[in-house]
Amino acid sequence: NAGVMQNPRHLVRRRGQEARLRCSPMKGHSHVYWYRQLPEEGLKFMVYLQKENIIDESGMPKERFSAEFPKEGPSILRIQQVVRGDSAAYFCASSSDSMNTEAFFGQGTRLTVV
Amino acid sequence: EDQVTQSPEALRLQEGESSSLNCSYTVSGLRGLFWYRQDPGKGPEFLFTLYSAGEEKEKERLKATLTKKESFLHITAPKPEDSATYLCAVIQGAQKLVFGQGTRLTINP
Numbered sequence: 001n002a003g004v005m006q007n008p009r010h011l012v013r014r015r016g017q018e019a020r021l022r023c024s025p026m027k028g029h030s031h032v033y034w035y036r037q038l039p040e041e042g043l044k045f046m047v048y049l050q051k052e053n054i055i056d057e058s059g060m061p062k063e064r065f066s067a068e069f070p071k072e073g074p075s076i077l078r079i080q081q082v083v084r085g086d087s088a089a090y091f092c093a094s095s096s097d098s099m100n101t102e103a104f105f106g107q108g109t110r111l112t113v114v
Numbered sequence: 115e116d117q118v119t120q121s122p123e124a125l126r127l128q129e130g131e132s133s134s135l136n137c138s139y140t141v142s143g144l145r146g147l148f149w150y151r152q153d154p155g156k157g158p159e160f161l162f163t164l165y166s167a168g169e170e171k172e173k174e175r176l177k178a179t180l181t182k183k184e185s186f187l188h189i190t191a192p193k194p195e196d197s198a199t200y201l202c203a204v205i206q207g208a209q210k211l212v213f214g215q216g217t218r219l220t221i222n223p
Binding site for chain 2: 004006031033035041042043044045048055056058059091102103104105106107108110
């Protein structure tokens, strides 16, 4: 049973480009969460999605960031027109029903903006 | 606002030297407290979930306990492979986790 799969593991983008981060949840999990970890900072919640629905996006920056979890395929975190401050590790987690149960994290995507 | 504070920020121990990590929380109506382990360059690895004061859970050399204001992660006779950053988090609102800054634990052989 594969764990939460994120790709790519490392992503380098120039300022102004777009970054697309992918997350495939664990088999049987329909709840997906994205977190960001800035250098020397803790994990911060960004968005919570279920299939085809955004449930809570209170941690998402208002501009340039968007997320989706389509009926088929992985969840996508999209960052448009990246800036140096977007450089961070982005982690995806999934759970079977709610965060009251075990939530499993992927290995993360490390985004570097040059 | 819900808050999670972990102490100490960093801890160095000798192999076999037992100790405890602290996680203090302020949350309206605790619905769950999580402990994770994170190795450098990796994602958080789930360890425990605690739901109510007085609850305890154990896994190998680790034991997590919970009171109404804080949680402790006790490490008994640690080994170098226990070196990692240990993260504490509480559930906020419907589903999201609020994390502390973590305790960076180093076990010297």
